[in-house]
Amino acid sequence: MSDQEDVPLETREYASPPCFMHELVPGYGAEPVVQDSWRDVCRWRKAERKRLIDERLAVDAEERVARSLRIASALDLAVGRVSGRIVSGYWPFRGEPDLRNWAIKVIERGGRIALPVVIKKGWPLEFRVWAPGDPLERGVWNILVPSHGPSVQPDVVIAPVVGFDQANYRLGYGGGFFDRTLAAMPKRPFVVGVGYSDSRIQTIYPQPHDIPMGVIVTDE
Numbered sequence: 026m027s028d029q030e031d032v033p034l035e036t037r038e039y040a041s042p043p044c045f046m047h048e049l050v051p052g053y054g055a056e057p058v059v060q061d062s063w064r065d066v067c068r069w070r071k072a073e074r075k076r077l078i079d080e081r082l083a084v085d086a087e088e089r090v091a092r093s094l095r096i097a098s099a100l101d102l103a104v105g106r107v108s109g110r111i112v113s114g115y116w117p118f119r120g121e122p123d124l125r126n127w128a129i130k131v132i133e134r135g136g137r138i139a140l141p142v143v144i145k146k147g148w149p150l151e152f153r154v155w156a157p158g159d160p161l162e163r164g165v166w167n168i169l170v171p172s173h174g175p176s177v178q179p180d181v182v183i184a185p186v187v188g189f190d191q192a193n194y195r196l197g198y199g200g201g202f203f204d205r206t207l208a209a210m211p212k213r214p215f216v217v218g219v220g221y222s223d224s225r226i227q228t229i230y231p232q233p234h235d236i237p238m239g240v241i242v243t244d245e
């Protein structure tokens with residue numbers, strides 16, 4: 026029996042195996058080149074996420090506010106008409122750009138705001154409509170999410186990046202949530218990656234599961 030035959034069938038069905046597979050399957054990693062390189066990419070991404078998040082958190086709060094305002098202005102241009110549309114935003118954490126005031130303006134212009142909800146690790150995200158005053162509760166990773174509200178399919182998805190590259194690929198927190206969610210959506214929304222220009226990197230070493238953003242909006 027070859028090494029490949031020792032790998033359970035279900036793990037071969039994915040375009041790329043999960044990063045922690047070497048912890049579950051003995052001998053995993055002493056394997057074909059493709060899987061070795063994915064392991065290398067996982068290791069590289071983990072270190073790069075830490076570097077980029079630490080760098081972002083080191084920027085003082087006032088500067089982050091100024092950069093967030095510049096991103097918000099550029100978003101108006103990138104997103105265009107919002108009236109009658111559902112725009113998925115996010116509740117910021119770990120130094121992400123704060124676009125909550127921009128989200129409120131979307132509502133004032135006749136759009137609706139949704140927020141992503143982690144239902145379960147390894148599952149696609151759900152999007153729930155939210156407006157100021159609606160109750161929020163702490164979800165997975167302590168992220169604030171709408172307590173209830175209909176699950177919707179947004180027309181526009183704003184995806185905060187940890188890093189991004191020149192081909193518009195996004196490096197996130199490593200849960201694979203946006204990729205999994207976009208892959209499962211019957212109608213692909215317009216996806217806007219948002220981040221600070223300092224988060225630009227040469228490449229994220231895109232893998233078959235990585236879905237590029239339609240556009241990346243930064244503060245520069």
Ligand SMILES: Nc1nc2c(c(=O)[nH]1)N(C=O)[C@@H](CNc1ccc(C(=O)N[C@@H](CCC(=O)O)C(=O)O)cc1)CN2
Nearest residue numbers: 115116117118141143166168185197198199200202203
């Ligand atoms: N503000 C905000 N909300 C969001 C996202 C986001 O990027 N920003 N998400 C976008 O997807 C989803 C949450 N995604 C997350 C994915 C992973 C981790 C996380 O903490 N992961 C582990 C390590 C994972 C790994 O490397 O295997 C950790 O950092 O300890 C947090 C949030 C939904 N809500």
Ligand SMILES: Nc1ncnc2c1ncn2[C@@H]1O[C@H](COP(=O)(O)OP(=O)(O)OP(=O)(O)O)[C@@H](O)[C@H]1O
Nearest residue numbers: 043044196197198199200201202203204205208234
């Ligand atoms: N469509 C998919 N189906 C199954 N697994 C997927 C899919 N998309 C991503 N994954 C898995 O999710 C894991 C994390 O992927 P990746 O490193 O691209 O995360 P990320 O984009 O940085 O995270 P996030 O979107 O949560 O911020 C990988 O193990 C990957 O194989």
